[in-house]
Each structure stands twice: as C-alpha cells, then as structure tokens.
Amino acid sequence: MGAVFLGVRHHSPACSRTVASAVAALRPAYVLVEGPSDVNDRLGELLLGHELPIAIHTSYRDEQRTRSSWSPFCDHSPEWIALTAGTEAGAEVRFIDLPAWHPAFDGWDNRYADAELRYADVTRRLCSEFAVDNPDALWDHLFEAAPDEDLAERLSAYFDLVRGDAEASERDQEREDYMASWVRAAVADAGERLVLVVTGGFHTAAVRRLAASGGTAWPEVPRRPDAASYLVPYSHKRLDAFTGYQSGMPSPGYYQLLWERGLAGAGQGLLEAVAQRLRKRRQPVSTADLIAARTLADGLAKLRGHDHPARVDVLDGLLGALVADDLTQPPPWTVRGPLQPGAHPVVVEMVAALSGERVGRLHADTPAPPLPGRVAAELAELGLDGAGPVRLELTGAPGRRASRVLHCLRLLGIPGFDRQSGPAGGADPVVVETWRLTPGGARLPALIEAAAYGATLPEAALAVLHERMPGADLPTLAGVLFDAALSGVPALPESVVDTLVAEVGRADDLAPLGGALGTVLALWRHDELFGLAGSPAAAAVLRVGVNRALWLAEAVRGGAAPAEPRRLAAVVAVRDTIRHAEHVLTVDRATAAAVTTRVAADAGVPPDLRGAATGLAWSLGTAPDPERTRAAVRDMAAPDTIGDWLAGLFCLAREEVLESDGVLGTLDELVGELTEAEFLIALPALRLAFGYFPPAERERIAERLLARRGLRGSGRGLVRPGRVDPLVVAEAMALEARVDARLAREGLA
Structure with missing residues (x-):
C-alpha cells in the first residue's frame, strides 16, 4: 500500500503523541525510525525495561583519537515511542539511518542534533510573524501549547516550510539516500500493509521524494570492526540545551511533566519545582509570590492565545513575581544555548528546575563492555x-x-x-x-x-594519554609522562620520553624547558615510586635538555625586568640535573660554570637570570672570589635591579649565601645607603628574594645583622610577621615624605 511519513522534532511530546496515534490507527507492517541501523540486531536490549533517559553510546578509534557519539532517548522522544509502540502493535521495527561512526556524522556528538541552523532564516521570519523570541518558543506556541486537532497535518506543513528549497549538505544527502533505500525495501516487503516512517522533520520531505523510485533490495548495513555500541544511563541534565546539548528541545524536566500531566499540570509542576529549589537554597518565596507568578502566567497565556500557561508563560510569570533586580543578560529561555556566567540566582534555579533531576537506569540484564x-x-x-x-x-x-x-x-x-x-x-x-x-x-x-x-x-589510560601527545607542548608532554608514571600504564613512558627528546631539542623558551627537565629528572631518579630510574631514554632528555637550557640562557635578553620564578626554576632544574646525573650528560660542571660566568657578566641579560647564573656556578662548587662578589652586588645595586638579582642568586645558592658573610654584608651596606624613595622601589623585589629563605634561615640572617651592629637579642622578633604589611608601612612613609615636601614648598611647614 505504500508508506506514511511523519516528520518529528526530537524529544517533542507533541510529536510523540502523533507517532503513538499513527501506530494505533495504521497498524503498520513496518515502523522505520531514524536511528543507527547497525544496532538493529540488538533492539531487544532497548526493550528490556529500562528507566529512561538512556542512550546508545557508540565509540570507535581513528588514527588520532577515540570518538564517541550518543543517540539518546527519553520517555517523550518520538523515536522511543515509535520503537515501543510499534513493537507492541506487532510491527517490524527497524532503525534506518547510517551508523554513528559513519563519516556522515563527523563532528557530531549527538545523532539527534537538530538542523535548525540550516533553516534559521525561515524560523526567524516565523518568530517575527508570531511575536515570539526564538524557535523554542515558536515550537511551543504552534504545537506543545496548541490542541492536538490536525496536529500531524500542521507538523507536516511546518517541516515542509522550514526545509523549503534549502540545499542539503552532502552528508545529509548520503543519509537521506540511505534511509530512502530502507523505505523502498520495506514497502516492497509489506505488500498490502502500510509502512510508517519516523524521521527528523528536516529529512522527511527528501526521504519521501527519494523513496518514490529506485531499487527495492534491503540495504547493506555498514560495519566497522573497531566500533562498539552499548546502552548507557543518561540524564535530563545532559539532554538540556541550557547545558549545551544540541537537542531538539530544551528543558527536558518540563517536557517530562508535559508528557505525564498535560499542559495545565506541567505549568503547575514547574511552579512547584522552582519554589522547592529556591526554598532549599534559603531564597524567600512566599505564597503571595507564587500566587502572583501564577496570575501573571495565566494572564500571559491568555494574551498569547494559550488555553493553559505554556513553558515561557510560566517562566515569564515567575521572573516578574520573583526578580525585582535588573538582569545583566536576557533570560535564557529568550535565546538559545547554555546558561551564561553571572546569571541571576533565581534564574539559575529556574533553569535547573526546567532540566529536572531524572537520571536513567539500565535493566540488570543489559550487556556491558x-x-x-x-x-x-x-x-x-x-x-x-x-x-x-x-x-x-x-x-x-x-x-x-x-x-x-x-x-x-x-x-x-x-x-x-x-x-x-x-x-x-x-x-x-x-x-x-x-x-x-x-x-x-x-x-x-x-x-x-x-x-x-x-x-x-x-x-584505557594508555589510550587517553596517547591522545594528549600529538601537538603537545613541553609542559603537557612532561605532565603526560608524570601521569603515566602515576597510573603505571605499560609502554607509554618510553614513547613519551622519545617525543620529549625531540621537543626539548627544539625548545625556544627556558621556562617550559626547565619544567620538563625537572619532571624527567625526578622520574629518572626515583625508582621506588615511578619505576623509571636509569632509563636510557630519560637520560637522553636530560642530556639534550641541559645543553639546550644553557644555550637558551645565553640568548635571553631584556635588561631590567621583574624576577621570573619559572625561569629561575628552570635554572634550578639544570643545577639539579648536573648534580645528580652528571655521568649521563655531555656537559660537565666546568663547562656549565664557564657558560654561567658569561651570563652573569652580560649586561643585556635580565637581572634575575644574571643572579641565577652566579648562584648556579656557586652551587656547583665554583666558589666566587669575595671581592668580585662584592663588586657584582654593588654593580646590581640600583633600586630597580637589586631585588631581582638577589632573587636569582638566593633561588640557586641559598645555602652557599648563608655560609658566606660577603653577600649579606655588602647587601646590608647598600640597603643602608638607599634613600626612603629608593627603598620603596626596591622593597617588593627584596621581599620576593628573601622569600626563598625559610623562616629559620631568615632568623639566622636577622641575628647576623644584629651582630654586625653590635646588638644583642634574638632575630625572631625581627622576622616575625607584624600586624601591618611592611610594604604598607614603607608606602605610608613615602606618602608622608611627599606631604612634608609639598607643605614646605607652600611655606606651611
């Protein structure tokens, strides 16, 4: 007899009612549904008796990554009603779309993402004609809040209009050709009985046209050996467009109420859900507020031509009754997409109530990987x-x-x-x-x-880590190596280290290179925890990394600049690598000391790196000449450089500085010579520099300074944190000095 085509909007209760009515009235031989045809031999799993929402999760691997796709179903999904009602009516039910792994779905995580962007112009004109904000409100006005009389005809007219003359993409054409081939085969096999075809409304007209001619053999189902499909529990929150899901309908919690209670019951249920959520979060919602919200919703429904308040009527009524503040962004139900940061707290709870809390549950007999x-x-x-x-x-x-x-x-x-x-x-x-x-x-x-x-x-962890590697920078690769060690995955560490060797040799920034070098050194040293001690590949990273770091240190330019902790940490990584792994390096201590001597003397190098170079040589055993050290400190004595230079020195040679009186003595003299204005300039960097000393060592330094002045007492009182930040005190002193100078200039002193 032929086929009857029903275009639907995914997850629409109105469309689900239409499908149920069609199955009951037509008693078709076949019910053909837009869905993954490669699971047709496992449809029994879908009918085990799950608590919806659930989804068919399909995964497969290509050369670069593991890909996943979901085909979700909830109680009010037309595809689910077609499957269950068709089965109960004795029809042969088949999914007729290409599998989710097929190239036609590349870039789509969700099979049932609507094609709205392709007919945005049409829906925009319709929204203007019916005076609604967006396609979701338009859909509610035309179908969800409207009587069911002639619903199938109105749906057909709507989808014919929005598809219009729109030219489908090659991917859509491939899918529509494939679905049409199933229709032709089913019609031929059904004989005198009807075939019911349920597809997304965008595709319906094309599938109807393509099914009118062509072969009638059952199409071959594409297979991919590395693809797997299993049922997974889903949730209403994952279905919600307000959380980023590309679904046909937002607010699945509301539409679940609409499916179960009808339009009037859904509106009342939404009011109750919002009130409960707000009260749980100690937001005041009085009975008078709810009466006002319901009154506003009823009035808006009448104004908009609805027999009972629809979704947007209820939301606008709640907004008018509960929110007195100016909103910083449009209400989310007037636009499409995820809720934006900074939304009003009441609006956030309203959106959460729209989503609902329902989470699916699989039947105990459901196969699993x-x-x-x-x-x-x-x-x-x-x-x-x-x-x-x-x-x-x-x-x-x-x-x-x-x-x-x-x-x-x-x-x-x-x-x-x-x-x-x-x-x-x-x-x-x-x-x-x-x-x-x-x-x-x-x-x-x-x-x-x-x-x-x-x-x-x-x-599985190995595969996840492999996906992070292509195109990764040095910090990411080092993180992959560390995660591999923590998780104990097989085979990955050597491959990551091989990649690190190549990336380290191309590094053009000292800071990330140092981070990677420190990570590899630690893993190379600590066999008890990580199992990579003595690894030849790790040794190659250390060898190449030290050479590259020393080369980059000589190339850094910038003059005076704030101390860069990550850059200093890189020099620390070089120091530690030379200390603990010198026997696997091509650079010995003497060579490293020669490089650092050149860096320390180069006026074009930033002060913190010059100080770090001095400290690196010192920490590796090249004791500096006391007079040259004093000269170096005085050479960097400008208020805007002394603190940064010391930060580099203290970061690399903290212990050596403590054992020598030359640096601290010279520094004490220089600080004493600073004016108050100069001291204020130098103070932040000086505090950063001395922050490299732990409290006990700062106390020792304070005691030395007391001794230099012939004073007795504990240094603990000098380094104990005060009730007022020293920087604030210094700034206050500078302000007082400026005020005194202004008063003196005006003759008011």
Whole structure:
C-alpha cells in the first residue's frame, strides 16, 4: 500500500503523541525510525525495561583519537515511542539511518542534533510573524501549547516550510539516500500493509521524494570492526540545551511533566519545582509570590492565545513575581544555548528546575563492555568500593597498586575519585596520597563510555594519554609522562620520553624547558615510586635538555625586568640535573660554570637570570672570589635591579649565601645607603628574594645583622610577621615624605 511519513522534532511530546496515534490507527507492517541501523540486531536490549533517559553510546578509534557519539532517548522522544509502540502493535521495527561512526556524522556528538541552523532564516521570519523570541518558543506556541486537532497535518506543513528549497549538505544527502533505500525495501516487503516512517522533520520531505523510485533490495548495513555500541544511563541534565546539548528541545524536566500531566499540570509542576529549589537554597518565596507568578502566567497565556500557561508563560510569570533586580543578560529561555556566567540566582534555579533531576537506569540484564565489571571487581579487591577518605602509602606495593588504579580512573574522568594530596611533579618528596571516594549513579555510565578506550584500566589510560601527545607542548608532554608514571600504564613512558627528546631539542623558551627537565629528572631518579630510574631514554632528555637550557640562557635578553620564578626554576632544574646525573650528560660542571660566568657578566641579560647564573656556578662548587662578589652586588645595586638579582642568586645558592658573610654584608651596606624613595622601589623585589629563605634561615640572617651592629637579642622578633604589611608601612612613609615636601614648598611647614 505504500508508506506514511511523519516528520518529528526530537524529544517533542507533541510529536510523540502523533507517532503513538499513527501506530494505533495504521497498524503498520513496518515502523522505520531514524536511528543507527547497525544496532538493529540488538533492539531487544532497548526493550528490556529500562528507566529512561538512556542512550546508545557508540565509540570507535581513528588514527588520532577515540570518538564517541550518543543517540539518546527519553520517555517523550518520538523515536522511543515509535520503537515501543510499534513493537507492541506487532510491527517490524527497524532503525534506518547510517551508523554513528559513519563519516556522515563527523563532528557530531549527538545523532539527534537538530538542523535548525540550516533553516534559521525561515524560523526567524516565523518568530517575527508570531511575536515570539526564538524557535523554542515558536515550537511551543504552534504545537506543545496548541490542541492536538490536525496536529500531524500542521507538523507536516511546518517541516515542509522550514526545509523549503534549502540545499542539503552532502552528508545529509548520503543519509537521506540511505534511509530512502530502507523505505523502498520495506514497502516492497509489506505488500498490502502500510509502512510508517519516523524521521527528523528536516529529512522527511527528501526521504519521501527519494523513496518514490529506485531499487527495492534491503540495504547493506555498514560495519566497522573497531566500533562498539552499548546502552548507557543518561540524564535530563545532559539532554538540556541550557547545558549545551544540541537537542531538539530544551528543558527536558518540563517536557517530562508535559508528557505525564498535560499542559495545565506541567505549568503547575514547574511552579512547584522552582519554589522547592529556591526554598532549599534559603531564597524567600512566599505564597503571595507564587500566587502572583501564577496570575501573571495565566494572564500571559491568555494574551498569547494559550488555553493553559505554556513553558515561557510560566517562566515569564515567575521572573516578574520573583526578580525585582535588573538582569545583566536576557533570560535564557529568550535565546538559545547554555546558561551564561553571572546569571541571576533565581534564574539559575529556574533553569535547573526546567532540566529536572531524572537520571536513567539500565535493566540488570543489559550487556556491558568488560571495563565496568573489571573495575568493580578490582575496587572491591582493593577495598576502594566504599565512600570516604582513603590514605595510601606509596612506598609499599599495596599502596602503589591502589594509587595506580585510582589514577587510571582519574585520567578517564570517572566521577567520585577525587585526589586530595600526593606527589605533584616527580621531584615532590611526598610519599603519601589521600583520596576521597564518592560512589554515585554517574559512575556506571562514565565507565561504559570510558570502555571506548580499552578493556582494562591500564589499556584505557594508555589510550587517553596517547591522545594528549600529538601537538603537545613541553609542559603537557612532561605532565603526560608524570601521569603515566602515576597510573603505571605499560609502554607509554618510553614513547613519551622519545617525543620529549625531540621537543626539548627544539625548545625556544627556558621556562617550559626547565619544567620538563625537572619532571624527567625526578622520574629518572626515583625508582621506588615511578619505576623509571636509569632509563636510557630519560637520560637522553636530560642530556639534550641541559645543553639546550644553557644555550637558551645565553640568548635571553631584556635588561631590567621583574624576577621570573619559572625561569629561575628552570635554572634550578639544570643545577639539579648536573648534580645528580652528571655521568649521563655531555656537559660537565666546568663547562656549565664557564657558560654561567658569561651570563652573569652580560649586561643585556635580565637581572634575575644574571643572579641565577652566579648562584648556579656557586652551587656547583665554583666558589666566587669575595671581592668580585662584592663588586657584582654593588654593580646590581640600583633600586630597580637589586631585588631581582638577589632573587636569582638566593633561588640557586641559598645555602652557599648563608655560609658566606660577603653577600649579606655588602647587601646590608647598600640597603643602608638607599634613600626612603629608593627603598620603596626596591622593597617588593627584596621581599620576593628573601622569600626563598625559610623562616629559620631568615632568623639566622636577622641575628647576623644584629651582630654586625653590635646588638644583642634574638632575630625572631625581627622576622616575625607584624600586624601591618611592611610594604604598607614603607608606602605610608613615602606618602608622608611627599606631604612634608609639598607643605614646605607652600611655606606651611
């Protein structure tokens, strides 16, 4: 007899009612639904009796990364109604679209993303004609808030209008050709019975036209060996356009109420949900406020031609009754897209109420990939399947094993595993980790989706780390190496180090190079925790890194500038590498000292780096001549350079400075010679420089200064933090001096 075509908007209750009515009236032989055809042989899994929303999650790997796609369903999704109602009516139900991994879906995380951008001009004109703010309000006005009489005909007219003469992309054409081939085959097989075709409204007219001619053989279902599809629990929040989902409908919590209670019940339910959320957060909402909101909503509904308040009517009524402040941005239901930062707190709660709290749950018999089960067993074995804090000793094998499992889960983004403290960069001497475990319903769907990366935790973590490597800069590569060590993944460290060798040799900035060098050195040294001690590849990074860092240090220019802590940390990494790994380097201490001597004497080099070069040579055993040191300090004695130079020196040679009286004595003399104005200029950098000394060492310095003045007493009182910031005192003194000078100039002294 042929086919009946129904165009729908994804997740629309009005469209779902139309589909249900059509199935009941037509009793079709086939119900063909826009959905991934490669799961047709597993449709029984969808019908096990889940609590919606759920989604078909499809994953596959290409040369660069793991890709994922979701085909979500909720109670009011037309595709879900077609599937369930068609099955109950005895029809053969089939998904007829290309698989989610197909190139036609490249760049789409969500199969049911609407094609609205392609017919924006039409909907903009319709919005103007019906005096509504956006396509969502237009849809509610025309369909969700309108009577069901002639609904199918109105939907068809609407979709024909918005598609119009719009030229579909090659990807759309490929999908529509494929869906039409299923229609032709089903019509041929159905004989005297009808075929019902349910597709997104943008595609309906094209599929109808293409199905009118062509072959009638059943189409071949494309297959990809590395693609896998599983059902996952979904949530209304993930379905909501206000949180960034590219769905056909925003506010799934509201439309769930509309599906269950009808238009009048949905409006009342939304009012109640908003009031409850606000009261839980101690926002005042009185009965009078709710009466005012309901009165406004009713009035707006009548003004807009609705029998009962629609979604926007209720929201505008709530806004008018509960928000007296000026809004800094338009209400989110008047535009399309995620809620923007800075939104009014009441508006935030209104949007949350629109989303709803519903989270799907899979039937116990639903097939799952291997990873979730293996993770559950491993967590139970390690005693990590509960809730609360966990403390791990990394020096023992049980603690390291548990830590690696938790780090793999962290890399995969599995919720409920929050690291509170632990080693932060390889060189960190911390050997204890603390975590907080928080089991929850989001863990299972995250594990099912993470199974796209591998069947075991190390395999999946390895894939995640590999994805971070292409095009990564030095800090990122160093972070990948450290994460690889923490998670204990196989094979990755050597490959990352090989990449690091190449990137280190091309580095053009001392600061990130130093960060990578410090990370690799720490991993190379500490075999007990990370298992990379003595690695030849890591030694290659150290060798190339020290050579490159010394070369870059000589190339830095800039004159006077604030001390750069990351640049100084890079020189520290060079120092530590020479101290602990000199036997694998091509640079010895004498060569490094010669380079630093040149840098220290170069007036074009920033003061902090000149000081660091002096400190590097000193810390490597090249003791400076006392007279030359005094001369160097005096050479950098300008108020805008002395503090930065000392920051570099103290960062690299703090202990050496403490054991020598020359630098501190000369510095004491110079500071004493500064005027108040000069001291104010120098003070911030001086404070930064002396911040490299811990409190006990600052106390020793204070005692030396007392002794130089022939004074007795403890230095503790001089370094104990005062009630007023010394910088504030200095600025106040400078202000007083300027006031005195002005008074004297005006003869008022």
